[in-house]
Each structure stands twice: as C-alpha cells, then as structure tokens.
Amino acid sequence: MGGLFSSKNKKTSRVTEQDNAVLQLKIQRDKLKQYQKKINVQLEKERLLARQLLKDGKKDKAKLLLRKKKFQEGMLVKTDGQLDNIEQMVHDIEFAQIESEVVKGLENGNKSLKKMHEMMSLDDVEKIMADTQDSIEYQREIDELLSGSLTQEDEDDVLAELNGIIQQTSQENEDINLPDVPKDKLPEPSKEKTKVPKEAVLAS
Amino acid sequence: MADFDWPWQYKFPPFFTIQPNLETRKKQIEAWCTLILDYQKYLKSYSLDVKEAQNSPLFYNKSISRRLHEDGIYTILGELQKKGHIEWKDKGRKECLIMWRTPEEWGKLIYNWADSKGLLNTVCTMYEISNGDDSADTDFHGIESWLLLRALKSLQLEGKCEVMAGNEGVKFF
Numbered sequence: 001m002g003g004l005f006s007s008k009n010k011k012t013s014r015v016t017e018q019d020n021a022v023l024q025l026k027i028q029r030d031k032l033k034q035y036q037k038k039i040n041v042q043l044e045k046e047r048l049l050a051r052q053l054l055k056d057g058k059k060d061k062a063k064l065l066l067r068k069k070k071f072q073e074g075m076l077v078k079t080d081g082q083l084d085n086i087e088q089m090v091h092d093i094e095f096a097q098i099e100s101e102v103v104k105g106l107e108n109g110n111k112s113l114k115k116m117h118e119m120m121s122l123d124d125v126e127k128i129m130a131d132t133q134d135s136i137e138y139q140r141e142i143d144e145l146l147s148g149s150l151t152q153e154d155e156d157d158v159l160a161e162l163n164g165i166i167q168q169t170s171q172e173n174e175d176i177n178l179p180d181v182p183k184d185k186l187p188e189p190s191k192e193k194t195k196v197p198k199e200a201v202l203a204s
Numbered sequence: 205m206a207d208f209d210w211p212w213q214y215k216f217p218p219f220f221t222i223q224p225n226l227e228t229r230k231k232q233i234e235a236w237c238t239l240i241l242d243y244q245k246y247l248k249s250y251s252l253d254v255k256e257a258q259n260s261p262l263f264y265n266k267s268i269s270r271r272l273h274e275d276g277i278y279t280i281l282g283e284l285q286k287k288g289h290i291e292w293k294d295k296g297r298k299e300c301l302i303m304w305r306t307p308e309e310w311g312k313l314i315y316n317w318a319d320s321k322g323l324l325n326t327v328c329t330m331y332e333i334s335n336g337d338d339s340a341d342t343d344f345h346g347i348e349s350w351l352l353l354r355a356l357k358s359l360q361l362e363g364k365c366e367v368m369a370g371n372e373g374v375k376f377f
Contacts, residue, residue, distance in 0.1 A: 015366050015375050022327040023373035030331040094326070 018097050022090055029086045032079050039072050039079075046072075208246045211239055220263075220270040222279055236272075236280045241289060241304040250348040252290070253299045254278075303351065310344060310355035315364050317342055318376045327368070327375045 046069045053062040213219040213235050223229040243262050244252065254277060257263055264271040272280075281300060284290045288306070293299040305313075314333060318324060321338055332338065334352055339345045344352070356374050359365045365376045 013366065014377065015368055019327050019375055020368065023329065023368055026327060026329045026332065027372055030329050030336075034331075 016097070018093055022093050025086050025090050025093075029083060029090075032083050032086070036076060036079055036083075039076050043069055043072055043076075208243060211235065214239070214265060215268060217268055217270050220265065220272045220276070222276045233280055233283050237284050237287070237289075240280065240284065241302070244302045245304040248346060249302065250351055251293070251299060251301050252281075254281075255298065301350065305343075307351065307354040307358045310347070310351065311359040311362075311364075313342070314344060314352075314355055315359055315376065317344075318365075324376045327373055329373045330371070333374070 046065055050062045050065045050069070053059075053065065213232075219232065219235070223232050240252075240262065244250075254274065257277065258271065258274065263277060278297070281290055281297075284302075285292070285300075289304065290300045290302050293301060317339065318328070329336075330349060330352060334344065334347045334349065344355075347355075353367070353371055356365055356367050360367055363377065365374050367374050
C-alpha cells in the first residue's frame, strides 16, 4: 500500500522483462490467428470457385485448385500446432513468474523472521533470565531479612494472639441475638401525628 | 441489428436549417449533437468524413428531401468539439474523430471486462482487446486503435494498467 499518489510519482515501470516476452508471444499468436482467418477466407473462396469450374467443365483446373486447397488446409493444421506451442509457452512463463513471486515472498518472510531472531539473541535471553533469577533471589533475601527480625518466640506469640482474636470474634458472632423482624403492619401514618413531634421540638 | 431510431426532429424539415432564433437554435444544435453521437454509436463508427457524411442518411433525409448543408454541419461539429466529443484529424477539418464515449468511460468498460475475464496482472495485446474472440460481445469490439490507446492511457493514469513499449500491448493491474 503506497498511498494514493505513489503510482503517479513512481517512474519505475511495473512491466517486467517476462511481460515483454509474453507480449511478443501474444503478438505472434494474434498474427497466427489473423493468418488463419485469411486462409479460412481463401479456402471458402476456392471451394466456391472449384464448384464453379466443375460446372463449367474445367475439371483440370478444379483439380489444381483443390490441390492448392488441400495444401492450405495442411498449413492451417500446422498453424494450429504453432498456436498451441505459443499458448503453452505463455502459460509456462506466466506460471514461472508466479512461482518466482512466491519464492520472493517466502524469502522476504524468512528475512524478517531472521531479523527478529537477531534482535533477541540467545545470550541476551540467557542474560535476562539470569538477571530475573537474581532479582528473585534478592527479593527473597529482603523478605527473609524483614521477617527474620522477629524471633521464633515472638512469632509464636503473634500466632497465639491472632488465634485469640479469631476465637473472640467468632464467639461474639454467636452471642449476638438479633430480634426478629416485626411482622405487624405499620400503622397508617397520619399527617397530624407527624406534625406533632415537630411542634413539640419547637416548643421545647 | 435493429434499425436506428430516428428522433422526431429528423422528419421535421426546419430541423435541417440552422435556425436564426438564438433560443431555438440552441435547442436545435443540442438535438443535432445527440443525434450525431447516437447515430455514430449505432454504426459503431469512430470517425466522420464531412464530405461523405453530407450524403449519408444522417445529414440527408431523402424521405423529406432535406439535407443539412456544410455550414450547418460545421456549426454542429464545432459545438461537439467544444464538448470534447470530436477532434479534427487535419487542419482542413475534412475528417474528425468521434468519441461517443469518453476515453475514461471506455477505459472503465475495458477494465471491467479485463477483470471479469481474469486478465488482471496479465499482458494483453491491443488486437486481443479490440478484435479478439474474448471481446466479441463487448461494446469495444472493433474499437479503433487510437481510441483504444487513449482509453488505456487514461486507465494508466489511474494506475490500473500500463501500456507497454511500442503501444502494442498492455498489462492490467
């Protein structure tokens, strides 16, 4: 994808040498086809002429004409063979072109893959992995240092306290007996009732 | 081929005399332009010889024995030239090239055809396009080489094809 205007700016022709070769072959093919057309027209003409000659009683001449016609028919067959050859050649070239493009594509892919591999050489990867390992070790050391500042006894105390708290909270949870949710309907709120307390507040 | 469908003006004698009234004349010339292009399209003709055309049915309606005279023909051809539909072949204005489709339109047609025939990314000869078996049922079968070349050049500007050396072939993209 080379932008909108790249094709105009680009001076390099997109026509390859092979394309030119194909064109030459196709031009040749067209010429052969034109030649065939010509012979076909002639054959038709001669057939009519031969019939006319026979009618007129000129047998010898008609025979000569038919011989010529036979010869031309042979030519026609030969040109057919040549046409086949040319078409075959064109197909071969076109297919070879496609093949070479495929190879080119594979090559490009390979190149970029290699480049990517170059960017991450084995040594680098090893080094990075080692660095990571070092960092992990370092972190572990720090952890040890921090937790190591307490003795085993302290550690036990901490655990005991923690257990105590857990027990307490669970007991508390059991002790609390919440009242049931009232099932009675709420009395209809009247306007007076709501207003009274407000007045009482004001009065006091 | 069906007979050419002549417009009603063709049987209207005053149509064959350039009208003095500006308004009428404008309409008349417009009608003539359409008629010429339609007729040429019907004939699949790509050029027009003024001398010969004077006696062709286009400018000479035998049934009402009216003909458009040379001056009139030149007036109308001048109008067509302004619109870009014709080009004079020589300075003496004896023969002109007629484009009842613009090269761009032809280009589009040819490109669509090439696409449908699977000819993209392939080399084609000019002969193949204009006279080949593959194009037998297309509008551009039998197109004249100058117009074909021009259509392809317009396609080339769009980057859809490239005319190859010697103007004998083209590669579609």
